[in-house]
Amino acid sequence: xxxFVFSEPNFDAHEQVVFACEPKSGLKAIIxxxxxxxxxxxxxxxxxxxxxxxxxxxxxxxxxxGMTYKNAVAGLPIGGGxxxxxxxxxxxxxxxxxxxxxxxxxxxxxxxxxxxxVGTHHHDMAHxxxxxxxxxxxxxxxxxxxxxxxxxxxxxxAAVKHHLGRDSMEGLVVALQGLGNVGYDYARRLKxxxxxxxxxxxxxxxxxxxxxxxxxxxxxVEAIYDVEADIYAPCALGATLNLGTxxxxxxxxxxxxxxxxxxxxEIGELLRQKGVLYAPDFVINAGGxxxxxxxxxxxxxxxxxAHVRRIGETLAEVFVRADREQLPTSxxxxxxxxxxxxx
Ligand code: NAD
Numbered sequence: 131x132x133x134f135v136f137s138e139p140n141f142d143a144h145e146q147v148v149f150a151c152e153p154k155s156g157l158k159a160i161i162x163x164x165x166x167x168x169x170x171x172x173x174x175x176x177x178x179x180x181x182x183x184x185x186x187x188x189x190x191x192x193x194x195x196g197m198t199y200k201n202a203v204a205g206l207p208i209g210g211g212x213x214x215x216x217x218x219x220x221x222x223x224x225x226x227x228x229x230x231x232x233x234x235x236x237x238x239x240x241x242x243x244x245x246x247x248v249g250t251h252h253h254d255m256a257h258x259x260x261x262x263x264x265x266x267x268x269x270x271x272x273x274x275x276x277x278x279x280x281x282x283x284x285x286x287x288a289a290v291k292h293h294l295g296r297d298s299m300e301g302l303v304v305a306l307q308g309l310g311n312v313g314y315d316y317a318r319r320l321k322x323x324x325x326x327x328x329x330x331x332x333x334x335x336x337x338x339x340x341x342x343x344x345x346x347x348x349x350x351v352e353a354i355y356d357v358e359a360d361i362y363a364p365c366a367l368g369a370t371l372n373l374g375t376x377x378x379x380x381x382x383x384x385x386x387x388x389x390x391x392x393x394x395x396e397i398g399e400l401l402r403q404k405g406v407l408y409a410p411d412f413v414i415n416a417g418g419x420x421x422x423x424x425x426x427x428x429x430x431x432x433x434x435x436a437h438v439r440r441i442g443e444t445l446a447e448v449f450v451r452a453d454r455e456q457l458p459t460s461x462x463x464x465x466x467x468x469x470x471x472x473x
């Protein structure tokens with residue numbers, strides 16, 4: 131299959147797309163720099179066994195563009211970019227592969243800063259760092275997931291206040307999908323705030339822990355869309371808000387960490403028509419990148435939490451504008467980001 135770049139729907143005026151190849155290590159990577167108006171592009175490096183090159187191009191462009199929006203709306207002094215390595219993360223990883231990526235990043239002179247992502251680990255990033263300084267989140271201060279969870283929690287609070295007119299989570303029912311690094315911590319915060327949890331995961335051990343520690347009620351993976359809940363919190367997969375799930379959802383609020391929750395853009399409008407308040411994914415899940423950015427730019431560690439908490443204020447602004455302009459919250463969040471990064 132031929133991969134097209136300029137005509138890709140997600141190309142969207144990318145400043146630069148680099149195809150990096152290094153035969154000795156077997157590196158085949160694509161580095162996409164979407165926009166650097168606000169600062170150097172920052173976004174993780176994904177390693178994935180792509181079906182073909184077209185799929186890799188599509189993925190990197192989509193993710194890179196998304197990072198520009200996420201970073202801009204989070205008020206960070208960085209632009210958006212992403213990289214992908216074509217290969218199987220279980221069998222194809224070598225130190226030389228990541229060193230070769232580091233050399234490719236070094237040649238970009240700091241226009242793009244990478245970090246770990248799906249299929250890569252901070253141990254891999256240490257090999258990248260042996261060839262370049264343009265790498266963030268080396269694990270020095272640990273996993274950024276707790277900050278993503280905090281952002282989700284303050285985002286859910288803002289949604290509850292706006293849509294249900296309540297300052298408290300007491301007694302609210304949350305249907306939470308995915309008890310991983312972010313989901314579990316988010317669930318813990320919700321429980322502490324008085325919410326009741328209904329959870330689903332494919333990992334039995336995570337479910338047992340949530341039952342024992344958080345008193346969560348467990349449902350089958352597919353049943354999470356049908357439960358009676360006030361909030362649906364997707365913290366596992368993308369595209370769970372789709373034409374197949376929309377009619378099943380009972381929740382009045384969607385507030386979760388997963389990336390790319392809307393299967394298509396028009397789902398945003400359908401949620402609005404259904405009276406469901408959707409906290410746009412790239413706004414509510416920015417806590418992790420805020421943490422990583424502070425670390426990379428050597429900004430004061432003790433200011434990270436306050437910055438993450440501002441996600442709640444940003445969402446409140448998005449919700450008010452969406453009501454006023456009768457637009458989906460996803461569209462309003464896009465416009466907010468564009469007003470910041472577009473020149
Ligand atoms: P994770 O891999 O630690 O957790 C994912 C969890 O989802 C796992 O427990 C897994 O078993 C479960 N899961 C997988 N398939 C499932 C299914 N069909 N139904 C129910 N559960 C299922 O990942 P994470 O770091 O917690 O991230 C969760 C989501 O949030 C991902 O979509 C990720 O892209 C997004 N996100 C994470 C961060 C972060 O800081 N980690 C930041 C932004 C966005």
